[in-house]
Amino acid sequence: MNPANAVTIPVSSYAPAHFRLDVAGGVATVTLNRPERKNPLTFESYRELTDLFAALKKDESVHAVVIAGAGGNFSSGGDVFEIIEPLTKMGTKELTAFTRMTGELVREIRACPQPVIAAVEGICAGAGAIIAMASDIRLAAPGAKVAFLFNKVGLAGCDMGACAILPRIIGQGRASELLYTGRFMRAEEGERWGFFSRVVEGAVLEEARALAAEIASGPTYANTMTKRMLAMEWAMSVEEAIEAEAVAQALCMTTNDFRRAFEAFAEKRKPVFGGD
Numbered sequence: 001m002n003p004a005n006a007v008t009i010p011v012s013s014y015a016p017a018h019f020r021l022d023v024a025g026g027v028a029t030v031t032l033n034r035p036e037r038k039n040p041l042t043f044e045s046y047r048e049l050t051d052l053f054a055a056l057k058k059d060e061s062v063h064a065v066v067i068a069g070a071g072g073n074f075s076s077g078g079d080v081f082e083i084i085e086p087l088t089k090m091g092t093k094e095l096t097a098f099t100r101m102t103g104e105l106v107r108e109i110r111a112c113p114q115p116v117i118a119a120v121e122g123i124c125a126g127a128g129a130i131i132a133m134a135s136d137i138r139l140a141a142p143g144a145k146v147a148f149l150f151n152k153v154g155l156a157g158c159d160m161g162a163c164a165i166l167p168r169i170i171g172q173g174r175a176s177e178l179l180y181t182g183r184f185m186r187a188e189e190g191e192r193w194g195f196f197s198r199v200v201e202g203a204v205l206e207e208a209r210a211l212a213a214e215i216a217s218g219p220t221y222a223n224t225m226t227k228r229m230l231a232m233e234w235a236m237s238v239e240e241a242i243e244a245e246a247v248a249q250a251l252c253m254t255t256n257d258f259r260r261a262f263e264a265f266a267e268k269r270k271p272v273f274g275g276d
Contacts, residue, residue, distance in 0.1 A: 011059045014052065018045035020070070021052070026063040026216035027209060028056070028114075035071025038123050040079035043086075043098075046105055046127075053108035063216035063223070063275070065112070066208045067135060068119040069128070077126020077149060084153065099159075102127065106160045109134040110231055113224040115215050119208035120144045120196070125184075130160045133169065133195075136227060137211070140187040140196040141204040152182040168234070170195050219257035220275035 012023035020031040030052065032039035041049075056062055069075050078084055087095060109116055109131070118132040121141035126149045132138050148166070150159050157163060157179025167175040170193040178185060190196040200207040215223060225248050233241045252258060257273045264271035 009055070011052065011055055011062055014055070016048050016052065018042065018048045023062060025213055026061065027066060027212040028062045028064075029066045029068065029205075029209065029212075032067075032069045032075050032128075035069075035073070037079065038073040038076035039069040039071070039128070040076045040082070041127050042079050042082045046102055050101070050105045050108050053105070053112045056112040056114055060220075060275070062114055063218075063220050064212035065114050065116045066119055066205070066212050067116060067131060068205045068208065069122070069124075073122030074118070074120045074124035074132065074144070075126075075128025076123050077128050102130075103160050106130060106134045106165075113227060115212075115223060115227055117208045117212050117215075119205045120146065120187075121204050125149050127160065130162060133162065133165055134160075136230075138190075138196045139204050139208050139211070140190060140199045142187055142199055142201065144187040144190070144196075144199075144204075145184040146190055146195065147182055147184040148178050149182045151180065157182075217273065219252075219255065219261070219273045221255050222252045222257065225252055 011021070011028055014021055018033075020029075020033045022029045022031075030049070032041075032045075034040060056065065087098065090098070115137065116135040118135035118138045120132050120138055121144050123145060124132050125145075125147045129146050129148050132146065148157060148159075148162055150157050150162075162179060163175075166179070169175075170178075174193050177183075185193070185195065187196060187199045191199050229241075229245060229248055232244065236244060256276045257271075260273060261271045
């Protein structure tokens, strides 16, 4: 079969074994679902999450993604007995394969065209903190606590892109403090430092879904372009970024959504975007 003609399975038809997946109104909600253990990750859940975000790149029916945890916690990170203990018995080749696999999850979260929103409550630690970090937007419940715990288990803070991404969110000094100490950053501090967009007094998941629905109702191609440029411009000079944005914006001006927005403005009504 010609790959170009291959049938893409919509994400809404997935039946994941290691998390919950709900798709409605153009929003996919991914819920880490081992509440009795604070939703730790396993080798299998890493792989399944990575495959899901890779599939999202080809699913034009999903326009935004929410990641949350069941039972009042986001995620406690890698499962101590299902990941940490086996790692202590592996050689360099197997360990490198594992660390590359975990990094692949971050790459796929950042590479999928849909904006990703983390709804963080309770414990958000280790790899759980990395998933929140890799998301485009983070909302917090008042009791949320985030920790990059790697040095607490004898490892470096440079895990799954943390040393590249975290300083860009909260600054080099603050990132250094969290990565060197492994201490918990509380919700209010995380909001003050810019890790969280805001602390939500009500149900953080519902707030995240509402924000995702707002984004999903917007111009899909333009939102995809915004996410791509936010990532690409890390490696550009200001001059290169200005030129890249000129080309990107010109492409957006060829879309029907741009025309729809103008027509709605002229007719004094709210635009209804079609995603094309």
